[in-house]
Amino acid sequence: MKRFLPNSLFGQTLLLLLAGLIVSHAIGSFIYSLDRESAVRAVGGLATAQRIANVSQLVAEMPADWRERLVAGLSDRSLQVVLTDRPPLTTSDAGPVADVIRDYLVRQLQLPAEREPLVSVDEAEGPPPGRRYGRPPHHAEFGMGRGRMMREHDDDDRRGRGRDRERRPLMRALGLEVAVPLNDGQWLFFAANLPSGNPGFSYQYLVSMLVMAVFIIVISIWAVRRMTAPLATVAHASDRLGRDVNAPPLPESGTVEMRQAAQAFNAMQTKLRALIENRTRMLAALSHDLRTPLTLLRLRAENVENTEERDKMLSTIAEMDTMIGATLQYAREQAADEPLRTTDVTALVQSVVDDMADAGIDVAITTPAIPVSIRCQPAALKRALTNLIENAVKYGRRARVSLTTAPQSIEIAIEDDGPGIPEEELSRVFEPFYRVEESRSRDTGGVGLGLAIARTVVEAQGGTITLSNRQPHGIRAQVMLPRGAP
Known part of the structure; x- marks a missing residue:
């Protein structure tokens, strides 16, 4: 029922x-x-x-x-x-x-x-x-x-x-x-x-009742639509806030309840924006303050006479500097305020692949014959695709990129021939600082923020990113982007 x-x-x-x-x-x-x-x-x-x-x-x-x-x-x-x-x-x-x-x-x-x-x-x-x-x-x-x-x-x-x-x-x-x-x-x-009278349901009576029913139905549809439309507006604004904390505030108009809801929503958005900005400023300050002593340590390490010890010290300092930079970059991506622009995604993906191919990286691409444009943050999207392709090359020796279109979305797939990821780990690799590689070496496992940054950027465009294992081996990263405005 x-x-x-x-x-x-x-x-x-x-x-x-x-x-x-x-x-x-x-x-x-x-x-x-x-x-x-x-x-x-x-x-x-x-x-x-x-x-x-x-x-x-x-x-x-x-x-x-x-x-x-x-x-x-x-x-x-x-x-x-x-x-x-x-x-x-x-x-x-x-x-x-x-x-x-x-x-x-x-x-x-x-x-x-x-x-x-x-x-x-x-x-x-x-x-x-x-x-x-x-x-x-x-x-x-x-x-x-x-x-x-x-x-x-x-x-x-x-x-x-x-x-x-x-x-x-x-x-x-x-x-x-x-x-x-x-x-x-x-x-x-x-x-x-x-006289008993004619039946009450005469032709004129039925016509009048039908006219009244149609009129009341039309008014009811208009009234119900007017009452429920603000809920759809709040739902759309909530979804937009999840992708862009700097989205425009809700207009505070309509009924008393709608104005109260809009005021509460805008206050929440302001607090979230202030929280993220404060965290970004804090991380930037920490990065600056930590890099100053790291620079001093690097200078002192250069004066160490033991070559083996000097190299170990410089390697550790470089890892710390890389970690600080990646953490700051992750925080900046979450608070990114890059404006949306209509961008040819085909050309953007092609430029990323061409730059890597020029650097000697084994990467190939398959794109549609016609350009495909969407509204997105092109610089952020380029960084996310670069992270995904670099991961594919690092763990799978080579990367194959394909771009396909659908009436409502665009799919960017990145495949490699690596060993794959255990099924229970597929959802956790997007967590910040999480690494599947057990050696914890920065040379093989990285910092653990590449996929987290990629997911943050893709979701800011209104899209999704998923990982799946290929047969007999390898990983497929699938990025789905909406063709409408995010």
Whole structure:
């Protein structure tokens, strides 16, 4: 299940908002349909009751010989009126709808308690007004719904009910039957269907809901993107700080939380920059202070008469001077502020190989036919590649350099034919002052900062550097540089 969910904060927040939108729309639509049906029935029931009251008053005021013709003319498709000598209904329903209609008629017609109208409200089993099927009774010939009395007097229609069941509406109407007593003992019988309303999900309703949903989705996407964009900015700035401590500070703008985060990030960057600068100045001062006594020791060693002892002393002093220089160079690389420039990497690698070849070093290169340019620190990158090629020649007798391109990156591979490095040591050789060579001799093992400096430089360009053993022997150093700006 988790693999189908978005992994980003933007996707998860948007999914949560959309899920809430769908649930709220579904619940709202259901409540709307129920309220709409109730409202339509209430309005329709009141209108029908008013019409029944008006018809009853009109018929009661007419002479007896006019009533039959008047009643026949008052019947239509929405309200069937029948004049009868006996009450068609024997009892009156006690439901809420029947009580409301009965009380309304009593008030309008001012009927005493012993002459209350009889009201029956039941689910209409027939079609809505205007639709006919089977053979309706006389009082339902215009397609009225059948209540209790209608069903008792219409056996033929009962038998045909099953044949037309599939044609009934989705929302069944309420059948209303009312018997109103007249002053002379006659009864007016009324039959009607209380309107149930059309289904709540009409075409117009669905279109309006769709328009609202699209509008809310667009606004949600914009809002979520606006809320999560600062996180991406902070993440990009953090990655950039890991490569370049002198990168520009974050703009302190946006929401209060974003400004606070930017201020804290910029303060951290300032402290890191000050820490590295202080360390560099300290190492530079130590280098200067140590080289002064080393120079004095070298001068005194020159005056030693024993040649063997003099050579040992001078060799030790030279090793110390080399170590001090390498340490200072490593510190400077970490605090390097060389500006980025668009550089032809093909030409840069070719120049490094040509300089070494001119010095008699066994090195060869394979480059693409077209120039490849990236934004980098060319001087620092040249020093890193020089360190890698020198290591390959020192431990593998010769170096083969190749440069290949991909749509998003550039790969520089340096291979040698040396003995290789144990697998468990491959990740440790990039640590400062770590040496695989066990003799600890500076002639064979070096100071142990060459690969550390190379990694620092490559990572400052936004790239990566890895080492792997070749078969049957040898080492492959792989430098991956992004083609975009680091």
